[in-house]
Amino acid sequence: MQQRVLKVLEFDKVRDQLMKHAASSLGREKAAALVPTSTLQEAVRWQEETDEAAKVIRLRGNAPFGGLTDARASLKRSIIGGMLSSQELIEIAGTIYAARQIKHFIEDMVESDIELPLLDERAKMLIPLTDLEKRIKQCIDDNGEILDHASDTLRNLRQQKRTIEGRVRDKLESMIRGSSAQTMLSDAIITIRNDRFVLPVKQEYRSTYGGIVHDQSSSGATLFIEPQAVVELNNAVQQARVREKMEIEKILRELSEWTAQDADAILRNIEMLAEMDFIFMKARYAKEIKASKPELNDSGIIKLFKARHPLLPGDNVVSNDIALGDEYSTIVITGPNTGGKTVTLKTVGIFTLMAQAGLQVPALDGSELAVFQSVYADIGDEQSIEQSLSTFSSHMVNIVDILRKADENSLVLFDELGAGTDPQEGAALAISILDEVYGRGARVIATTHYPELKAYGYNRDGVINASVEFDIETLSPTYRLLIGVPGRSNAFEISKRLGLDDYVISSAKGHMTAESNEVDKMISALEDSRKQAEAEMADAEKIRKEAEQLHNELQQQILEFNEQRDRLFEKAEKEAVERLAEAQTEAENVIRHLRKMSKEQYGQIKEHELINARKRLEEAQPVFQKSKKAPAKKKTEHSLKAGDEVKVSSFNQKGHLVEKTGDKEWQVQIGIMKMKVKESDLQYLGTPKEIENKPLATVKGRDYHVSLELDLRGERYENALMKVEKYLDDAVLAGYPRVSIIHGKGTGALRKGVQEFLKNHRSVKNARFGEAGEGGSGITVVELK
Template identity: 65%
Template sequence: MQERVFKVLEFTKVREQLLEHASSTLGKDKIKHLVPSIDFEEVVKLQDETDEAATVLRVKGHIPLAGIYDIRAHIKRSVIGGVLSPHELFQIASIIHASRQMKRFIEEFSEDRTEIPILAEEVAKIIPLTDLEHAIKQAIDESGEVLDGASETLRTLRHQLRANEARVREKLESMIRSSSAQKMLSDAIITIRNDRFVIPVKQEYRAHYGGIIHDQSSSGQTLFIEPQVIVQLNNQLQDIRVKEQLEIERILTELSARSAEHDSELTVIVNVMANLDFIFAKARYGKKIKAAKPTMNHEGRISLFKARHPLISIDEVVPNDILLGKDYTTIVITGPNTGGKTVTLKTLGLCSLMAQAGLQVPAQDGSELAVFDAIYADIGDEQSIEQSLSTFSSHMVNIVDILGRVDFNSLVLFDELGAGTDPQEGAALAISILDEVHRRGARVVATTHYPELKAYGYNREGVLNASVEFDVETLSPTYKLLLGVPGRSNAFEISKRLGLNDRVIEAARSHVSEDTNQIDQMIASLEESKRQAEIEYQEARDYLKQAEKLHHDLQKQMMEFYDKKDDMLEKAAEKAETILEDAKKEAESVIRDLRKMRIEKHAEVKEHELIDAKRRLQEAAPVIKRSKQTAVKKTKQHTLMPGDEVKVLSFNSNGTLLERISDSEWQVQMGIMKMKVKEKDLEYITTPKQAETKPLAIVRGRDANVKLELDLRGERYEDALLRVEKYIDDALLANYPRVSIIHGKGTGALRQGVQEYLKNHRSVKKIRFGEAGEGGSGVTVVEFK
């Protein structure tokens, strides 16, 4: 793409803003060279990586990108045998540490939360050079000083150096504290010249101390003398310093050589950290401008919803919907100047450039943009003084260049097409240029104030008229884009609002053709209709949101109701069982008392009468079933019909089908509620027969004809499960604490199916295989709660 287009559409300013969000010179260098890509797969990947970074920032709020340095020059110099400085070596250790931190951060995020494959793949390239990092940090501190612990030799030399310096200072301190020193010294201080300790002696007393003169004051009155008595001590110090420097050089040479051994790994670390800094800078910038990830296509479709110009303050910019490339490929925006037409052009062009560069765009979620091979723009007054070109000539030079390059996969933006020349000829040229670009299949948006182009969209297939709204009441533009409505002149309305005499305005109207007046009236009607339609559309959306919220709240309340109902029934059942258990215990107590009375008092109470009384007590106690029913098994495919009784799985509640709403949705009556339910959420139970009546409840006692075991051997799988289901219900009604189900050993399929059903049954407390005398693994013993 042309660099001139980047400047015209202000993509260069976006790059400048993006620089503020980079953490290192490496990331800034990549941003400075950022250009849109024309490869569809690459653009999709760029958008995905930015979205992954945005996800990380949204969840974590930060990213460990501190301590990144550009060490590429250091690596090259170490490879050719150069000795790196302490600062350069510390920068190598710092970026190794930063890469380890980043690798661990991304891997932990990827394991704990959302998958971020691109970032995970990027950090997987990093080879942690922990040994090299520790070796450098043990030898060099953050300020670039070589530490005493870098080697034992250096530690010893530093110790000797400090001890000798102490002796020299002690000797000099005794000299400057003497009584004669006050008149012979300019100042009672110890200082250093040429790395040797000296004292400031007045000129006339130079011979008193002897030794070596290293410097003098600007006036010449003070000499900095190394007294003869400490010359030898200073010589020893100097010797130790030379050895210290040689040891430091050896340490730096060794660390530089170790760094050179890992030049390829260090180069990978630099490239990965540069790329990660760049990716997260894009994500930070997107967060700042409240941007969203656009869906990309290569069919030339553009659907920007509530799009904003990223360089205009969010508080001031007016969002607009821009749709292009589906039902129409050309938009002609007409209307007065300063209405926002140029901003609309730049918003579209800049968003397209940003998307193809991997940046998120300032628009709502769900926006879509195309990957163009080229974006052309002829915007603004670009007349050239050097070439002595007029405004019109300058525009035509650009347009000629565009026409020589444009093809079907181009986006072309024309601002004030045909302006700067005779209105009639300019309008004719504008129509001809639009026809040519439209014929080549490019996506085109053009602005103009020529009234002749208002009819252009009505006479060409694939062309749409648009305008920017103008508020006559406030005499100011609203900057709102109106698609499908051409712009109209507001000169008469504005003049009237400003106080121009009505007679003058009417006279002016008489000079305008009847066709123009009718067109303006038609446009005004269209504007009003569109404005009203947008208001009604927004109201409808608000009502829809309210209805959806109400529907959601009702569903939530129903679920809470059914849960509460089940809990209450459960508690009631438990309470009833407790009462019955107490009653049984009381009955047992009565029986014991009766027997005792019979034995002790020889009462005429027969044993069989006692047994019969106990049996009657037990039969009088109903068995209360749990409120939550087991899931109804589907035994065969059934075509749902109105009137069928079904189970709504999501609510665990039964209902009746009222009518089919669509191929996949039914209206269901659940109690007093009527709800729309997906067919996949329904389970068929039965079709009620006419005039059929059912008993409301069945209470059975121990006399019911229910055996303590169920033999399923020889049964088909489906039939066996139906028998198990019915048998468990009968056993529960009979109040049996334990039953046995004989399924045999065989292939194990029937045994597995029976046990899976029993495990999920609410009333089953425990299941086990039979003991050796009960049938072994061919029998399942069931214990009830």
């Protein structure tokens, strides 16, 4: 990729944002050197690694990289025999600790059946050097100080040093406590100069203490004197310190030698940890910009859903759907300036670079991007004073370079193509340049405000017009991209809104050619058709969701019915087995009794005894009580009318009549579904009180199509409560036992208001927040009476 293109598309700014999420200087170094790859296989692997790290962050919050530092220079010095400082050694121990922690962390997740094949592969390459880590930490504390128990010799030397220092202090403190000390000393304290214990003595009493002068105050009034009485003891302290220093150097040298033995393994760990920090850095950045993993291809196909430029503030940016490379390979975006054309151009460019660099993009799941060998961009005012080039000349220098290199594996972005020169010549040049790049098979997006290029998209296969929507009411762009609709200047509408007289506008329209007027009318008709299609699509989507929800509810009811039926069958079977067992036992008892009687009476059994035995056998036969069918209700002669509650016998479902559709046929509302049912299949249940006293025309005109959910998000407080009251009345009339009110979480004001309102409503039996799978505290589930 050209460095100029990376800068023009602001990839360097994305890198700067990415670097803020590094856990170490190693990760920042990787991010600073990041450039997009032009290989599909490599880009796919990078994306999969980022996605695995995003999964880890989603499940565990973050990955443990504590202790990781860039110890490469220290390790290389140990290899050539250098002695490392205690601080360098403790940093190396921290890096070993970081490798051990991240290795165990990934392995634990994999053992928990979380699929992380690429991260697990990297974690397995980390070498846990536990022995070296323990050796270093046994000798050095976290602040880099050598511990007493680093060696027996060091412990003894420090004990001797502390003993001698104690004797020196005792000697000097006895001097401080002397009767003349208050007169001769500037201050009654023991201090240190040149690593030796001294007393602050006034200048005039220097000869009293004798010894060695090590320093004096800035005024010269105080001398810091080592009294003769402690000189020998101070010498002993110094000797102890020298021996201590030599022992510390010996310990550090031994630790450095042990480190050198494992230096190559630690360097490999550092390289792997840097890569893993870099991967998790990309995942943390993806979380910040609410990005998702794009699917990648090498077919030049781009499909973006609700794409947002990553450098624009999330609250203000408008998302757009963008498609290129499938049905058409060139998009020409026309329309006035400041409408968002350049932002759209840069969004496609930066998304492509991010995807090829392993970065997720701020768009919805299912978005798709192509991996290009080259990305070319001619964007912005590149007037060059140093080279004495005008804006047009500077653009042409870039375009000439693009035309030399662009091919079927290229993405080419032109901003204001042909601008900076005569409009007629500029438009002709723009068409010729687009033809050339299009003919080479490149994917092209170009912006322009030349009206001649509007016809370009209609006259060539594989080319489509687009524009950025402009709101005439507010006189401002909405920044929504409209594929298939060329841009309009809107000059007449804006002028009219701003107060220009109609006759002036009419005169201006007369100066326009018939062709221009026809094109303008065509564009206006396209915009109206698009808005109507969007509204109809939104309605259809709403109905589809309601039908899907009803389908799911019915499926759940069928599952519950089947489970209940199976339980009843199981219970009946168990009861039958028990009764048969009882009958068999009774029959055996009867037979045994008969045999006994036969033996005792020698075959002369009386008739009444046989009759009693037969009766006992008959009573032993199990009798299963059949379920009683409810007696069929006599059909009451009732003249059905719209609004009556009925039961559809064939479906065993309740509903109400909407209107009569035939001689013996009615349209019935069951939940949110309407169906035609024969009058013979209907059973009258009653007439709701709300409908009894209403005229027939009012009942027929009422629309009982009520959703199972009411969405209040974005509503004002008062309007929301009015909608809730009307919705509950409609839901009760529709016979719903339970509905849901979506109010969102937000500040909690709307949620609290809805809850308070529901507590006092006459039709509400119970109200609760949704479960975790229902929407949580952003939704209230209402049970109706």
